[in-house]
Amino acid sequence: MTLQMKSTVRRSGPRVLVLRGGEVVDADGRRRADVVVEDGVVTAVGTGVAVPPGATVLDAGGCVVAPGLVDLHAHLRQPGREEAETVETGAWAAALGGYSAVVAMPNTEPAIDSAAVATEVLALGRTAPVEVAVAGAITVGRAGERLAPMAELAALGVRIFTDDGAGVQDGALMRRAMDYARGLGVILAQHCEDARLAGGGSMHEGPWSSRLGLPGVPAAAEEAMVARDLVLARDSRCRLHLLHLSTAGSVALVRQAKLAGVAVTAEATPHHLALTDAACATFDPVFKVNPPLRSEADVTALRGAVGDGTVDVVATDHAPHAPEAKDVPFDEAPPGMLGLETALAVTMEAVGLERALAAMSWQPAAIAGLADRHGGPVAAGAAANLCVVDPQARWTVDPATLASRSRNTPFAGRTLTGRLRHTISRGVAVVIDGEAQR
């Protein structure tokens, strides 16, 4: 029993719900069905199910009813950067994006490298509209020098460990982290970036960086660490997850490693499936992100890799920054983009609805160890964590209306197809017709 499982939400929203007229899409396929939810559990799925007395009926006509999304990679900024985001505001952004669970990244201030900080963030998550799990740091203070107390954190239910924001540079230390993590049954998640090869660059190294005179981050900075960690994982037999892969070369390395039986999963972000380095031509720091937006060929390769399963997960890398933090020269701006409220539409446009749901719901739920209550087939007895999506609805992204405390979306003004309509989190309709039920 983990802390997350003990959490209960006492919200006044309707406890008996019927999602009527939609098409259920989950790992078992597609079918027309109404879904009845009572006290946090799906109690009936089918056509012509009886509406329990006192139920709230939510229209799902023309919509897809799916397991709630699970984000493996959200920077909720609390503690330390509450001006950019909090667990509460980030969780609302998640709910509005169709998520029923998010994994909070540990690069907070202080970092989540101890039971005390992990407990604090988990406690903040207990009153949030969606489930908040935490990832722990691999090394103390994410400094890349000494191992963090992974066993202590694992005992609190922490399942994923990462120094995200930076990669573990020291190959010997990473190898020992893998040996240690294997016995704990946890997953090491790497932000693959060789810091020396990255050389302080601020966009993808290529024709655009060369033209714009901005220092570049070569694809090799990512691929060198991907290659290193794949051979370390092969030898250690530790479960390895590669965060936000961005290059065609990384994808090729993962494909080869999976064929060879290495226990690796891989992730890509919606923005790397949708945007290229050409976006940096205006020098607007909203397009600065790490890893950087890459070339058209990289985008094509990533889409293919999500399509064929080489990349298992699409995760947001939701990285809020206060407006003044991005009102600085491009090379001085902090990297990162908002993602939670646009991820599903952007990913559906890139890889189609079915692949998007697999990569954003049941596959990440399994990796995060949340599959007992998230991402499972929509069937009687399942935990009621669901999203209802209108796949045809078109909408224009307006930063001013986002639930996030920050505004740094790269999709401002863009018209997207596919809109979240309702989110059911732990049996409660936290979003109805696109409106947060605060």
Add this chain to the structure above:
Amino acid sequence: MTHLLSIADLGREGIEEVLKVAEAFAEVERRPIPKVPTLRGRAVATLFFEESTRTRLSFETAAKRLSADVLSFSAGSSSVKKGESIRDTVETIEAMGMDALIVRHASAGVPAQVSRWVRRCKVVNGGDGWHEHPTQALLDCFTVRQSVGSIDGLRVLIVGDIRHSRVARSQVLAYDALGASVTLVAPGSLLPPSLEGWPVTVVDDLDAALPDADVVSLLRLQAERGSGAFVPSLREYTAHWGLTAQRAARLHPGAVVTHPGPMIRGVEIAGDVADLPQALVTRQVTNGVAVRMAVLFLLLGGAG
């Protein structure tokens, strides 16, 4: 012209227009009182977040010769040291009634960002990081044209640290727009990582390329590049990529040499080569004022 952020904002016609107007202002400079009332009542601010006395003085002289009021702001000044953001600084200075801002910054793209923050000011890129230095390229073209006649069909050889050079990026665009063919020669570590889409030829051997060149554009090599991280030593750089006296002797008689300054004599150019009549360095400085007058006139001259 709304702003001058990149040579690409001008195109061939825009460049030709600047050069034509600059010729008229070069005449003004030869008068006993080299001043015209064209921009009387207008105000120009130089915002140099990265210090460059020669470029700032050139812009300020240009503005004064057009009778504009000049406000000078440099990075050492108090507001930046107190941590005021560039955006706040720009908004404050615009609120003082400025009509044009000349922006120089060590980071690429800052003039473009400033152009989105201002309400009505015109913005001129006075050099941004490794990105561009459009007025430098314009004055290079002006000086070469003055000395050779026409840029069209010339063979321009750009030598040196192209990777870190805003001057080279603007020159390539300007010379290409005016019909020259551009060749780059540099150690591989000082070339941009990708030259895809650049209208240039790259050669490895300076000695082979020199006799064909009509214009040799030398770039400054910052001393720290010669410390082993980019080239093994300044000595090795000079031996292979410097314009030594022996190399200069192999230039054809009509060829000219430009340098954006400040020169490091003995590294990218030999001291006695810098003093040869084909070296246009001093004329470049003189023409810089007329070219910047032309840019300010074209940006501000219309509206009263």
